[in-house]
Amino acid sequence: MLSQSLFLFGQQMRIGLLTDYKVKRVAIKSEHGSYDIFGDTSIVSSLNLGRILELSVSDSKVMIHVGGLDTFSVSKVMLIPIKTNSSLILSPKQPALKKRSYEDALEVFVSKGVLQFVNVVDMKNYISGVVESEGGGGRHIEYYKVQALMSRTYALKNKRRHIKDGFELCDRVHCQAYHNKLKHTLKIRQAVEETSDEVIINFNDELVTTYFSANCGGQTCDASYVWNNSVPYLSSFKDTFCIYTRQANWTKRVSKTIWSSFLNKKYGVVEAMYGKLIYDFDQEDRKAFYIHPSLGVPLRELRTEFKLKSTYFSTRIEGDDVILIGRGFGHGVGLCQEGAMKMADLGFSYKQIALYYFNKIKIVDYSKSKFF
Numbered sequence: 001m002l003s004q005s006l007f008l009f010g011q012q013m014r015i016g017l018l019t020d021y022k023v024k025r026v027a028i029k030s031e032h033g034s035y036d037i038f039g040d041t042s043i044v045s046s047l048n049l050g051r052i053l054e055l056s057v058s059d060s061k062v063m064i065h066v067g068g069l070d071t072f073s074v075s076k077v078m079l080i081p082i083k084t085n086s087s088l089i090l091s092p093k094q095p096a097l098k099k100r101s102y103e104d105a106l107e108v109f110v111s112k113g114v115l116q117f118v119n120v121v122d123m124k125n126y127i128s129g130v131v132e133s134e135g136g137g138g139r140h141i142e143y144y145k146v147q148a149l150m151s152r153t154y155a156l157k158n159k160r161r162h163i164k165d166g167f168e169l170c171d172r173v174h175c176q177a178y179h180n181k182l183k184h185t186l187k188i189r190q191a192v193e194e195t196s197d198e199v200i201i202n203f204n205d206e207l208v209t210t211y212f213s214a215n216c217g218g219q220t221c222d223a224s225y226v227w228n229n230s231v232p233y234l235s236s237f238k239d240t241f242c243i244y245t246r247q248a249n250w251t252k253r254v255s256k257t258i259w260s261s262f263l264n265k266k267y268g269v270v271e272a273m274y275g276k277l278i279y280d281f282d283q284e285d286r287k288a289f290y291i292h293p294s295l296g297v298p299l300r301e302l303r304t305e306f307k308l309k310s311t312y313f314s315t316r317i318e319g320d321d322v323i324l325i326g327r328g329f330g331h332g333v334g335l336c337q338e339g340a341m342k343m344a345d346l347g348f349s350y351k352q353i354a355l356y357y358f359n360k361i362k363i364v365d366y367s368k369s370k371f372f
């Protein structure tokens with residue numbers, strides 16, 4: 001029975017909404033279609049165009065106010081659309097926030113004294129909202145397809161991440177940004193449909209971790225340089241597609257005193273011992289450590305300390321300063337967004353782009369695969 005309904009309505013996700021805020025009161029309207037309002041297990045009213053439902057916290061219960069009805073409280077409110085292609089508008093009143101709209105069903109309950117919203121949403125609608133929230137407009141469709149493929153893979157791989165909170169994934173970058181239903185870029189809907197049910201798996205038939213960063217600087221970073229464990233599909237290689245793009249190069253000036261005192265305090269690396277060598281670092285190929293591994297200075301720690309765009313930089317002295325000449329933006333592991341955009345513009349397909357950035361992977365339709 002369950003598998004039959006999944007087949008009819010497609011894969012659904014449970015996404016925690018507005019998890020950044022502590023919402024205590026909200027007004028909800030229908031944007032498209034009508035909804036049945038369930039209080040716990042029974043229908044208490046309906047939400048048609050023009051009607052407003054207000055929900056607030058009362059002890060550990062949800063207080064329901066619908067125009068013309070008495071106010072009453074329940075443990076859980078469910079808004080179930082009567083037809084497909086329905087959507088709701090949420091306007092948080094306390095605190096007052098910008099309104100957002102979401103497709104499909106909505107569940108509301110009280111958790112830790114605030115309203116918790118869960119969008120029970122068709123996978124395609126969810127992925128469309130994520131791709132727009134994370135990528136914005138104006139990109140090539142093949143690029144949107146790669147993003148859809150990665151978001152879908154991520155969603156299925158991380159489905160248990162928020163299970164203790166009563167949903168699967170949150171709407172923040174902690175999981176995947178999902179700030180609204182797809183609003184502006186219709187091309188994204190097409191990209192999601194045309195890659196429907198496709199995910200990225202490794203040669204052991206496991207969903208991969210789809211890391212990406214803004215710009216790898218011309219060489220992707222081995223996962224082990226960032227997180228200490230190496231992942232076969234995330235090994236380093238030279239990316240020729242991003243080198244002339246917007247975020248390919250950067251420089252930064254740091255005073256020699258600040259630079260050397262950090263190296264000294266944290267790692268015991270002193271100029272008296274190594275001389276000017278401690279300022280002179282050449283990183284033609286990506287490295288994990290500053291100067292030499294024996295000094296024990298991980299580049300990722302320098303990046304954090306000095307708020308650098310990437311770990312892919314060389315250094316030299318200029319007067320009283322250390323000049324950092326860097327490439328790329330982000331951790332550099334996995335897919336390089338500016339490189340992938342460039343590939344799409346040059347006519348590569350989303351599959352070619354995914355296979356370029358992830359090693360030893362396969363793209364499969366999970367709905368037809370026996371291991372899901």
Ligand SMILES: [Zn+2]
Nearest residue numbers: 169170174175
């Ligand atoms: Zn999360």
Ligand SMILES: [Zn+2]
Nearest residue numbers: 216242336339
């Ligand atoms: Zn790149």
